[in-house]
Every structure is written in structure tokens, then in C-alpha cells.
Amino acid sequence: MLVVLTVMAGAYHIGRRRAIQSAGGPSQIKQLHSLPTYYGLYAALWAGIPALLLMALWTGFQDQIIISLVTTHLPPELINGLSDGRLGLLINDVRNLATGNIVSTAVTPDIQSAADQYMRLNTLSQWSMWAVVLAVAVAGLAYAWLRTQPQLRARNRVEATFTVILIIFSSIAILTTLGIVLSVLFESLLFFQKISPLEFFFGINWSPQIALRADQVGASGAFGAIPLFTGTLMVSLISMLVAVPIGLLSAIYLSEYAHRKVRAIAKPALEILAGIPTVVYGFFAALTVAPIIRELGMSFGLDVASESALAAGLVMGVMIIPFVSSLSDDVINAVPQSLRDGSYALGATQSETIRRVVIPAALPGIVGGILLAVSRAIGETMIVVMAAGLAANLTANPLDSVTTVTVQIVTLLTGDQEFDSAKTLAAFALGLTLFLVTLTLNVIALSIVRKYREQYE
Amino acid sequence: MNNPATNTTSRRAIDIVNASLKRRYARERRFRWLGATAVTLGMVFVILLFADIILKGYTAFQQTYIQLPVELAAATIDPDGNRDPATLASADYMKLIREALREQFPEVTDRRDRRLLTSMISVGAPDLLRERVMADPSLIGTTQELWILADDDIDMLVKGYIDRNAPESDRRVGDQMISWIDKLDAEGRIAKRFNTIFFTHGTSREPELAGIAGALMGSFYTLILTFLLSFPIGVGAALYLEEFAPKNRWTDLIEVNVNNLAAVPSIVFGLLGLAVFIGFFGVPRSTPLVAALVMTLMTLPTIIIASRVALKSVPPSIREAALGVGASPLQTQFHHVLPLALPGILTGSIIGMARALGETAPLLMIGMIAFIVDVPKGFTDAATVLPVQIFLWADSPERGFVERTSAAIIVLLAFLFVMNLAAVLLRRRFERRW
Numbered sequence: 085m086l087v088v089l090t091v092m093a094g095a096y097h098i099g100r101r102r103a104i105q106s107a108g109g110p111s112q113i114k115q116l117h118s119l120p121t122y123y124g125l126y127a128a129l130w131a132g133i134p135a136l137l138l139m140a141l142w143t144g145f146q147d148q149i150i151i152s153l154v155t156t157h158l159p160p161e162l163i164n165g166l167s168d169g170r171l172g173l174l175i176n177d178v179r180n181l182a183t184g185n186i187v188s189t190a191v192t193p194d195i196q197s198a199a200d201q202y203m204r205l206n207t208l209s210q211w212s213m214w215a216v217v218l219a220v221a222v223a224g225l226a227y228a229w230l231r232t233q234p235q236l237r238a239r240n241r242v243e244a245t246f247t248v249i250l251i252i253f254s255s256i257a258i259l260t261t262l263g264i265v266l267s268v269l270f271e272s273l274l275f276f277q278k279i280s281p282l283e284f285f286f287g288i289n290w291s292p293q294i295a296l297r298a299d300q301v302g303a304s305g306a307f308g309a310i311p312l313f314t315g316t317l318m319v320s321l322i323s324m325l326v327a328v329p330i331g332l333l334s335a336i337y338l339s340e341y342a343h344r345k346v347r348a349i350a351k352p353a354l355e356i357l358a359g360i361p362t363v364v365y366g367f368f369a370a371l372t373v374a375p376i377i378r379e380l381g382m383s384f385g386l387d388v389a390s391e392s393a394l395a396a397g398l399v400m401g402v403m404i405i406p407f408v409s410s411l412s413d414d415v416i417n418a419v420p421q422s423l424r425d426g427s428y429a430l431g432a433t434q435s436e437t438i439r440r441v442v443i444p445a446a447l448p449g450i451v452g453g454i455l456l457a458v459s460r461a462i463g464e465t466m467i468v469v470m471a472a473g474l475a476a477n478l479t480a481n482p483l484d485s486v487t488t489v490t491v492q493i494v495t496l497l498t499g500d501q502e503f504d505s506a507k508t509l510a511a512f513a514l515g516l517t518l519f520l521v522t523l524t525l526n527v528i529a530l531s532i533v534r535k536y537r538e539q540y541e
Numbered sequence: 542m543n544n545p546a547t548n549t550t551s552r553r554a555i556d557i558v559n560a561s562l563k564r565r566y567a568r569e570r571r572f573r574w575l576g577a578t579a580v581t582l583g584m585v586f587v588i589l590l591f592a593d594i595i596l597k598g599y600t601a602f603q604q605t606y607i608q609l610p611v612e613l614a615a616a617t618i619d620p621d622g623n624r625d626p627a628t629l630a631s632a633d634y635m636k637l638i639r640e641a642l643r644e645q646f647p648e649v650t651d652r653r654d655r656r657l658l659t660s661m662i663s664v665g666a667p668d669l670l671r672e673r674v675m676a677d678p679s680l681i682g683t684t685q686e687l688w689i690l691a692d693d694d695i696d697m698l699v700k701g702y703i704d705r706n707a708p709e710s711d712r713r714v715g716d717q718m719i720s721w722i723d724k725l726d727a728e729g730r731i732a733k734r735f736n737t738i739f740f741t742h743g744t745s746r747e748p749e750l751a752g753i754a755g756a757l758m759g760s761f762y763t764l765i766l767t768f769l770l771s772f773p774i775g776v777g778a779a780l781y782l783e784e785f786a787p788k789n790r791w792t793d794l795i796e797v798n799v800n801n802l803a804a805v806p807s808i809v810f811g812l813l814g815l816a817v818f819i820g821f822f823g824v825p826r827s828t829p830l831v832a833a834l835v836m837t838l839m840t841l842p843t844i845i846i847a848s849r850v851a852l853k854s855v856p857p858s859i860r861e862a863a864l865g866v867g868a869s870p871l872q873t874q875f876h877h878v879l880p881l882a883l884p885g886i887l888t889g890s891i892i893g894m895a896r897a898l899g900e901t902a903p904l905l906m907i908g909m910i911a912f913i914v915d916v917p918k919g920f921t922d923a924a925t926v927l928p929v930q931i932f933l934w935a936d937s938p939e940r941g942f943v944e945r946t947s948a949a950i951i952v953l954l955a956f957l958f959v960m961n962l963a964a965v966l967l968r969r970r971f972e973r974r975w
Contacts, residue, residue, distance in 0.1 A: 147823065409583070
């Protein structure tokens with residue numbers, strides 16, 4: 085990588101010098117079609133881009149090719165009758181042996197020789213890659229060198245290349261969405277081949293541990309996601325009950341009533357809440373809020389779980405306050421002053437103006453903001469992972485422990501995983517559900533907000 | 542207006558208004574009070590959160606040490622007398638500390654009590670002593686008054702987190718040990734000193750040996766790489782979308798996509814990283830490299846949106862002037878518009894980076910959750926990052942980890958504060974009203 089960059093820097097200088105030279109010295113620069121810099125960039129691009137592309141391809145494919153070479157050289161009696169998974173394990177052993185890691189099975193001479201071959205091919209591949217990449221870089225430079233003449237429209241070519249690069253950059257957003265959809269969809273389809281969608285979306289039992297022994301308790305491998313959905317809904321609902329009134333009222337107060345100085349201090353102070361990492365909220369919820377709620381509940385004679393939905397919901401609500409307040413603030417400020425003036429002229433008090441005129445006028449925007457906040461609450465992970473529980477209870481009691489979709493995704497994917505088991509795939513199915521739900525909410529919310537903005541512009 | 546009848550009705554209307562005024566004003570006051578309460582409540586939450594974290598965490602910046610006169614006996618450390626590093630490294634330093642401790646308590650002779658006595662010392666203390674002796678071999682053979690790292694239970698006791706009045710069976714530290722500690726304390730042999738281990742060591746199962754150096758370096762590598770990837774891509778994409786893109790369905794699609802990606806739950810990006818980067822491209826898991834790739838995709842929408850706003854705020858006259866004197870469209874952008882928009886773009890990028898620094902959930906998916914003691918030295922070393930370290934410590938049962946978690950949070954918040962401050966200052970310094 086660094087080598088290629090150095091070659092590119094060198095190519096820039098060579099190309100530049102060559103351009104000046106071909107025009108007949110620095111005094112004759114006017115003969116050139118473009119500024120000398122562009123000839124330099126032209127040469128650098130020719131030297132760099134093909135070489136970098138080749139390097140990326142090489143590193144992408146070298147391992148696969150080497151592995152297949154090594155596999156063909158393994159004695160057939162070792163490979164025959166092995167399933168894909170076993171073969172993968174064997175290959176892993178070879179690789180570990182070659183890189184000096186711990187090997188899971190006994191080292192047989194066959195494996196040892198395979199490992200040696202792996203090492204040999206690897207070093208060979210490394211060296212040949214360097215040689216080929218350098219050769220391509222130099223060849224590109226040479227081509228550019230030959231092409232560099234005063235008539236060459238270097239600027240146009242360089243700019244065309246840059247435009248293409250910009251287009252590629254802006255397409256990455258699409259690729260990301262595509263990547264999300266494909267990766268989640270693909271694994272989810274595998275999951276739905278094992279477990280029917282009906283059972284997943286309407287089952288009321290969630291215990292993803294698949295029994296290793298027949299008599300194991302509590303490990304039935306049930307994938308009914310209803311308890312997760314209700315848990316997610318409950319936590320989100322609690323958080324909204326906290327965030328919407330506080331966020332909305334403080335937005336109204338700050339934009340309509342507060343003195344400019346108060347606003348200048350209070351607004352950024354509230355927005356601090358948005359900048360705090362969620363893991364901090366999780367810690368706060370689990371170690372401070374949950375015990376307080378537990379103590380309070382005990383003093384009223386209530387039985388509170390140590391990981392209650394209430395604690396997670398409350399803290400999540402606090403996290404979302406600035407989200408609601410800054411979005412509402414924007415839409416309230418966008419309501420034209422003439423509407424307020426008209427209301428005052430009819431003799432309404434300030435609060436009547438706000439309640440009867442400003443809020444109805446801003447309502448679509450506010451609803452859009454709240455929908456965005458809901459989508460955030462549903463997708464929030466760390467707070468619930470740390471403060472809500474793992475037990476999939478189907479309950480309406482906020483003092484009980486519930487679990488959410490995001491919690492289950494994390495727990496399913498952070499333990500020991502085999503990639504094909506229903507357990508791992510279930511996480512992707514949950515991820516798909518989560519993605520679709522939040523996407524729908526976002527699309528609706530964003531279109532409402534956008535339409536609303538156009539209304540007053 | 543001569544008609545007396547209308548006259549009376551209009552008086553009556555005013556009466557109605559007047560009669561309702563008191564009620565309406567009361568409602569006005571109530572409404573206003575409600576708004577003020579909401580703002581105050583929000584502020585109270587901010588203060589509570591910070592107070593809670595700081596009160597829990599500030600003690601972790603100090604660590605309890607026990608001062609002991611340790612005889613660095615040559616016979617134990619270096620029996621051959623040739624100062625061979627291998628011999629020095631493998632010597633039994635615990636024995637030296639143990640003997641020094643027993644000297645303080647000659648009355649303790651029972652085997653079990655002696656073991657209890659030794660448990661007051663951190664299991665990591667011998668390693669620290671070894672480092673010290675290896676750095677300065679001339680210490681061998683002398684007797685030094687050394688500050689020896691205490692066990693986390695002792696640390697908690699000295700810091701007052703263990704209730705001495707609780708029944709002995711409920712305490713992690715027994716009565717006997719408390720009496721020893723009190724004796725040492727009376728002799729001035731117990732002190733809290735600045736906790737350098739916290740900043741220089743990787744994580745550990747023992748609270749007194751756990752530090753954030755590994756996580757900090759992991760965060761550093763991840764963030765650097767994220768910035769290097771997301772800044773050019775983000776600015777390039779914004780430049781294209783704002784200045785060059787034709788208005789057609791494709792660019793519309795990109796725009797909708799960018800806006801939606803900004804609101805996709807972060808954990809979904811973790812799934813993407815797991816399935817695509819690790820599963821498909823085979824990027825090694827739990828490395829800053831794969832973390833940075835995921836973070837890049839996450840921060841891109843933020844940077845693109847901020848950059849577009851910044852580009853939009855550059856007045857068209859600049860572009861027209863540049864085009865007018867013969868600059869090409871690309872020259873106009875790169876030589877004139879981009880430099881003027883750069884402060885705004887940088888502000889947005891710093892805010893995006895701050896968000897990436899605090900992000901945890903997607904990193905759990907891509908294996909950053911592994912227990913890694915070594916401080917990473919590059920982009921492809923297994924590493925963890927600060928927020929994940931906080932998450933892991935918050936899960937640990939030992940009392941000593943509570944304050945360490947809070948301290949790590951304080952460090953994280955300090956970094957975020959500095960980054961946000963930089964963004965604000967940048968905006969103030971370079972903001973231009975056209």
C-alpha cells in the first residue's frame with residue numbers, strides 16, 4: 085500500500101516534469117493544454133489505480149486459491165467422506181499450524197506437509213503480488229509517460245476520473261442499504277426454512293437454546309418472537325411516556341417563553357443528553373436507577389425484578405428527550421409568526437395561541453419527530469442489554485423483567501456460535517424484523533417532516 | 542350604535558370575557574409553569590447523571606498501596622550473581638513480598654492466617670516488583686521501603702466502600718484483616734496514590750490490575766481508520782450529490798437512502814459487518830480494521846448530511862465568479878467552494894467521530910467483546926474499544942469494577958467533551974455569514 089503510494093507520488097513528479105519538458109521548458113508552459121499539475125496527476129492515476137485494484141483483488145482471492153491448492157494436495161483418503169464442516173476444521177488446523185497457533189487435533193505428517201505447503205504458497209503469493217503490483221504501477225506510469233504530450237487533454241481526463249470516483253463514493257450509501265438487506269434477508273430465509281414464519285411471528289414461546297440432550301429442562305428451541313415484540317413495545321412505550329411530555333413541553337417553553345439567555349444555556353445543556361454514549365446510560369440504568377426502583381417498590385410492598393422494564397424504559401426516555409425536543413423545536417420555529425400574531429390580535433393568551441394555533445400547525449412535524457424517536461427507542465440496544473433482562477416474559481407488568489429484540493440479537497450472536505444453527509440465524513431474522521419496522525417508521529416520519537417543511541416554505 | 546339593546550349585549554360580552562380572564566390567566570400560568578418544569582427536569586437528569594458517574598468513579602483514580610520494607614535478597618532473585626535477565630525474570634518475587642509482610646506481623650504464625658495475610662497483596666504485585674528490579678538491577682541485595690499494590694478488597698475497604706459494621710459473614714473482608722489494615726494504617730504504611738496502572742495497563746480479571754490502555758489504543762486505531770475512510774468518501778459523496786448530480790431517479794434514491802441510513806439502528810450495522818465483512822470478505826474479527834469499516838458505514842450519513850449543509854451555505858456568487866474567470870467545474874469546487882465549506886464539514890465530521898467513539902452495540906456483533914489483555918499495536922491486532930470495555934466491566938461482579946467502570950466512563954466523556962468542544966470552537970472561529 086505504502087509502496088504504491090510512493091510510486092504514485094513519484095509518478096506525479098515525473099509526469100509533471102515530463103509535461104514541462106515536452107512543452108519545451110518552464111517558459112513554454114503555455115504550449116500545454118493543461119497545467120503541468122494535471123499531467124502529474126494523470127501519471128499518478130495511471131500508476132496508482134490499476135495497481136491498487138489489482139492488489140485488492142489479489143488479497144481478496146489469494147486465500148481461497150491457496151486453500152484449494154492445498155486441499156488438492158492433501159492425500160485423498162484424508163479428505164474423502166468428510167463433510168464441508170469437517171473439511172473446514174481440517175483447513176483451519178493447517179492454517180493454525182502454519183501460523184504457529186494452537187492446533188485442535190494431533191499433527192500428522194500429512195497435515196504438517198500441508199501446513200508447510202500453505203506457508204510456502206503464502207510467501208510465494210506475497211512476493212509475486214508485490215512484483216506484479218509494482219510492475220503494473222510502473223507500466224501505468226510508462227503508458228502515461230508516453231501519452232504525455234502538449235496536446236494531451238490531461239485536465240479533462242483527470243477530472244473525468246475524479247467525477248467517476250465521486251459517483252462511486254455517493255453510491256456507497258446505496259451499497260450499504262443493499263448490503264444490509266441482502267445479508268439480513270439471506271440468513272433470514274435460511275432461518276425460515278427451518279422455522280416457519282408463522283411460528284416465529286405468532287408463537288408466544290421464546291427459548292432459543294436447542295437441547296443437547298433430550299431431557300434438558302428449559303431448552304426446547306422455541307422461536308416464538310411475540311414476547312420479544314411485547315417487551316420491546318413496553319420499553320419503548322415507557323420511554324415515550326417520559327420523553328414526549330418532557331421533550332415537547334421543554335421545546336415549547338424554550339422556543340416560546342424562555343428568555344434568550346435561558347435558551348442559550350438550556351438548549352445546549354439538554355443536547356448534552358444526546359451526546360452521551362448509550363453504554364453510559366446502560367450503566368446508569370443498571371447500577372443506579374434499577375436499585376432505586378427496586379427499593380421504592382419494596383417499600384410499597386411490590387415485588388420488583390432487579391432488571392425491570394421500568395428502569396430501562398425510564399433511562400431510555402431520558403436519552404430520547406433531546407431528540408424529541410430538538411425536532412419539535414425546529415418545527416415550532418418553522419410555524420410562521422403571522423399565525424401567532426393573528427391569534428394574539430383576536431385576544432388569545434399566549435398559552436391559548438400555542439395550544440390552539442401553533443401546536444395544530446406544527447402537529448405533522450411533531451408527529452414525524454415522535455415517530456423518529458419511537459424508531460430510535462425500538463432500535464436502542466445498550467440500555468436494554470444492560471438494564472432489561474434476558475427472560476422472555478409475556479407480561480404487561482412494567483416491574484417485571486422483559487427482553488427485547490435487540491437484546492436477543494446481541495445475546496444470540498455474542499456467545500459461542502455455529503453459523504448454521506437456527507439460533508444464530510434467528511438473530512438475523514430478528515434483525516430483519518427490526519430493520520423493516522424502523523425503516524417503515526423512518527420513511528413515514530421523514531416524508532411527513534419533509535411535506536410539512538414544504539408547506540411553509 | 543344608538544340601539545340600547547346592542548349596547549347591553551356588547552357590555553355583556555365584555556363581562557363574559559372579564560369573568561373568564563382570571564381562569565384563563567391561571568391556565569396561562571399553569572402552562573408556563575409546566576414548560577419550565579419540563580426544562581428543569583431535563584437539566585436535573587443531566588446533573589444527576591454526571592453527579593452519579595463522577596461520585597462513583599473519582600475514587601478509581603487513586604489506588605491503595607501498602608508500604609513494606611522489602612529485602613530484595615540476592616539469594617532469591619539472582620542466586621548466580623550474573624544479573625542474567627532470564628534469571629531475574631523468573632525469580633519468585635512473591636516470596637520477597639510475603640516475607641516483608643510477615644515481618645510486619647510476627648505474631649501471625651498459623652498457616653491459614655498467613656495465607657490470609659498474603660491475600661492482602663494483589664496477585665499482580667510481584668510482576669510490578671519484577672519490572673522495577675529488572676529496570677534497576679542495582680537494587681538487588683538492598684532493603685527498600687516499597688509501595689506494594691494492595692488487593693482490590695483492601696482497596697475497597699480503605700476507600701470506605703465496605704461497611705465495617707455489617708456482620709462479618711456479609712463482608713468480603715474479615716475482622717482479622719481489618720485489624721491488620723488498621724495497624725498498618727496507624728503506622729502510616731497505607732496510602733492512596735495516583736492510579737497509574739489504570740492508564741498504562743490492559744484489562745484484567747483483577748480490578749486493581751485492570752486498566753484502559755488497551756481499550757484506549759483500540760479506540761484510537763478504530764477512530765483514525767474510520768476518519769481516513771469516511772471523511773474523503775463522505776465529502777466526495779456530498780460534493781457529488783450537492784453540486785454535480787443531475788436531478789434524476791438515481792440521485793433521488795441515493796438521497797432517500799442517506800437519510801434513512803442515518804436513522805437505521807446501529808445494531809443492524811453490526812449484523813451487516815458480521816455477515817458481509819467477516820462472513821463474506823473474511824476480514825479478521827475483533828480487529829480495529831473491521832470495527833472501522835462498520836463505523837465508516839455508520840458515520841457516512843452524518844458526514845454527508847453535514848457536508849451538504851456546509852456546501853449549500855457557500856453562496857452561488859463564489860461559484861459563478863470562479864466559473865466566470867474560466868475555472869472548470871471541478872476546479873471551482875476544489876479550489877473555491879470546498880475550502881470555504883471546510884469548517885462546516887469538519888465540524889460535522891468531528892461530531893460524527895464523537896458518535897463513533899461512543900458506539901457500542903455494533904461492535905459487540907463483530908467480536909470486539911473478546912477479553913483481550915494485550916495493548917493492540919496495529920490495525921489488525923485483536924482489540925477492544927473504550928465503550929465495549931465499559932460494558933464488559935459493568936458486567937463484572939467485583940465491587941472494585943464499579944468505580945473503574947465509572948472512571949472509564951469519565952475518561953470517555955472527557956474525550957467526547959474535548960471533541961465536541963473542538964467542533965463548537967471550529968464553528969465559532971470560522972463561521973461566516975454571507
